[in-house]
Each structure stands twice: as structure tokens, then as C-alpha cells.
Amino acid sequence: MFERLDFSNFYSTNTAEREGFCRQLVSSLKQFGFARLANIGIPPSDIDGAFETSREFFQLPLDQKLKSPHPPTATPHRGYSAFGIENVSAVSNHGTSVPRPLLKDMKESYDIGSPQDALYGNIWPPPGVHDAFQPTFTSFFSSCYRAELAILEAISVGLGLPRQTLSQLHSEQSNELRLTHYPAVPRGEFSHSTRIAAHTDFGTITLLFQDDVGGLQMELPSGSGEFVDIESGGRYECILNVGDCLQMWTGLCSARHRVHLPSLLAQEDQTGPMQDTVAERFSIAYFAKPNRAASLRPLLHDTAKAKDVSFMTAGEFQHMRISGTY
Numbered sequence: 530m531f532e533r534l535d536f537s538n539f540y541s542t543n544t545a546e547r548e549g550f551c552r553q554l555v556s557s558l559k560q561f562g563f564a565r566l567a568n569i570g571i572p573p574s575d576i577d578g579a580f581e582t583s584r585e586f587f588q589l590p591l592d593q594k595l596k597s598p599h600p601p602t603a604t605p606h607r608g609y610s611a612f613g614i615e616n617v618s619a620v621s622n623h624g625t626s627v628p629r630p631l632l633k634d635m636k637e638s639y640d641i642g643s644p645q646d647a648l649y650g651n652i653w654p655p656p657g658v659h660d661a662f663q664p665t666f667t668s669f670f671s672s673c674y675r676a677e678l679a680i681l682e683a684i685s686v687g688l689g690l691p692r693q694t695l696s697q698l699h700s701e702q703s704n705e706l707r708l709t710h711y712p713a714v715p716r717g718e719f720s721h722s723t724r725i726a727a728h729t730d731f732g733t734i735t736l737l738f739q740d741d742v743g744g745l746q747m748e749l750p751s752g753s754g755e756f757v758d759i760e761s762g763g764r765y766e767c768i769l770n771v772g773d774c775l776q777m778w779t780g781l782c783s784a785r786h787r788v789h790l791p792s793l794l795a796q797e798d799q800t801g802p803m804q805d806t807v808a809e810r811f812s813i814a815y816f817a818k819p820n821r822a823a824s825l826r827p828l829l830h831d832t833a834k835a836k837d838v839s840f841m842t843a844g845e846f847q848h849m850r851i852s853g854t855y
């Protein structure tokens with residue numbers, strides 16, 4: 530649907546090529562709220578390691594996984610959430626005039642924060658449960674943070690802002706990494722449940738890595754309630770999407786998205802024998818979030834109106850958006 534952009538162009542020594550790439554990136558984020566990126570600087574072997582470790586963890590017996598549980602409240606967003614615990618549809622209707630039905634999420638997930646985050650510590654599996662888990666994701670987190678800063682610089686350049694404008698609003702690392710496993714389910718379940726209900730992401734940008742099962746869909750046109758598949762380019766491709774904070778700062782589109790029955794399978798109803806089971810799916814999402822004290826005042830058009838309004842801080846906004854999901 531939209532072309533894959535090669536992030537290595539951001540490092541081109543040819544200024545026109547570099548700036549042209551940044552403008553193309555911003556244009557995709559303005560039009561769709563999404564971009565597909567190759568070569569964001571995370572080695573494929575690290576991505577393989579993260580997916581393998583995630584699979585191994587989710588394959589453990591439930592009593593082992595529950596040794597590092599997510600707290601019963603929405604914050605801090607850390608640790609393991611079993612199937613059916615989190616319910617994203619509770620926040621699906623944020624910012625829309627078209628109410629969506631509440632659907633149950635069919636997933637289990639694990640949330641990890643930065644080791645540099647001064648406010649919330651991590652909840653790791655205790656020794657003996659999966660000893661490679663903590664080092665694998667501590668290292669993967671740092672790789673994602675480096676990629677995040679480079680992408681924020683590219684977006685700033687593409688918007689015509691000084692290169693460090695966005696990256697310097699992310700120095701505190703209140704970012705989050707989320708591993709998700711969507712178990713195989715009978716396809717009939719999709720009539721009353723979903724994998725993750727329609728939502729927008731709360732932060733600045735999200736870097737998503739997914740396997741090739743499919744089912745990630747975005748709302749197009751925005752606000753229509755119609756969803757189209759974002760086809761999977763495999764686990765080494767990064768799907769980049771705009772979150773609510775970047776939309777408030779810059780007007781780029783924070784597109785509503787969900788994970789549901791892939792359209793190809795939905796069409797089988799008309800075209801041939803239906804498969805009874807929809808394959809399990811794994812994804813890894815890294816949510817870049819602004820420093821908590823950062824103001825969400827628009828960065829591009831500091832209008833007279835904006836000067837009179839008091840804007841929420843990113844921390845207040847995150848808190849408001851996440852409550853209700855647990």
C-alpha cells in the first residue's frame with residue numbers, strides 16, 4: 530500500500546538525498562500515520578534473538594510466566610499480562626465521534642521499561658524462569674532507543690525543524706518495549722473478539738516488528754471505521770507509526786489501528802474452504818514517549834491561540850490515556 534523507505538538514506542553524505550528522504554518519511558506519516566522502514570540500524574540477528582526469546586518465554590507454563598506479573602493497575606506498565614487481562618477496547622473511542630463496540634483482546638503481553646527510567650523499575654522473570662530474557666531485552670531496548678533518536682531526527686528534518694528538536698524531548702527514556710503473543714484461535718472467535726482492539730498509540734512514535742502472519746490493519750480513511758491490512762514485510766522491516774503526542778506537536782496523523790483477522794482469511798469465506806484456526810502471531814512494539822514534563826504545546830504553529838492555552842504535559846496525558854485498560 531505504501532512503499533518501503535530505506536532509512537540508510539538518512540546517512541547519505543549527499544544533502545539533497547538525505548533531505549529528500551526525510552521529506553518522503555514525513556509525507557508518509559502525514560498521509561497515513563504509518564511508514565515502512567528498512568535498515569533502521571538494528572542488526573537482523575538482534576531482531577531474531579528478540580523474537581526467539583519472546584517465543585520461548587510465552588511457551589513457558591502459565592505459573593512460570595506469572596512469577597513476574599504486571600501489577601493489577603495500569604501503571605507501572607511493566608511485567609507479564611496473561612490472556613484476557615488487558616482490554617484496549619476500553620480506550621478505543623478516544624478522540625472519535627464514532628463509537629466502537631467493546632471487544633475482548635485475545636493476547637498475552639510483557640511490558641519492559643528503560644533501565645534509565647528513574648520513575649518505574651522493571652519487573653523481570655526471577656532467576657531460573659528464563660535467564661536470557663533480561664539481558665536480551667536490556668540490549669534490544671538500547672538498540673531501539675538509538676534507532677528512535679535517529680528516526681526523531683529524520684522527522685524533525687523532514688518537518689523543517691532543527692535536527693535535535695524532537696530527540697531532545699526524549700532524553701529521560703520513559704519509553705516502553707512490549708512483547709505480544711496472540712495465540713492461535715478458532716476463526717469464529719473473531720466475530721465477537723479481536724487480537725488488539727482499534728486504538729491510537731499514546732506516545733511519540735512506535736517502532737513495530739512483526740512476524741509474517743498478518744492482521745495488522747489501519748483505519749483508512751481516518752475516522753471511517755474501515756480498516757485495511759498493512760501487509761507484513763517480515764520481522765526485519767520496521768513499521769513506524771505516529772502516536773498522539775507527535776500528532777499534538779506537529780499535526781502528523783496518529784492513525785487508529787488494530788490487529789484482527791487478516792483480510793485474506795476473511796475473504797476465504799467467499800472463495801474457498803475456510804481454515805478453522807488462525808495461526809498464532811508474535812509482535813514486538815517499542816513505544817517512544819516524551820519526557821514526562823514536556824509540554825504538548827504545538828511545535829510548528831505557535832499561534833496566538835496556543836499562547837493563551839495551557840497544555841498538558843506528556844506525563845499527564847499518558848496517565849489519562851492508559852487508565853482504564855486494566
Ligand SMILES: O=C(O)CCC(=O)C(=O)O
Pocket residue numbers: 707709725730737739745786787788811812813814
Ligand atoms: O501487535 C501488533 O502488531 C500491534 C500492537 C499494537 O498496536 C500496540 O501494542 O499498540
Ligand SMILES: [Fe+2]
Pocket residue numbers: 728729730735786
Ligand atoms: Fe498500537
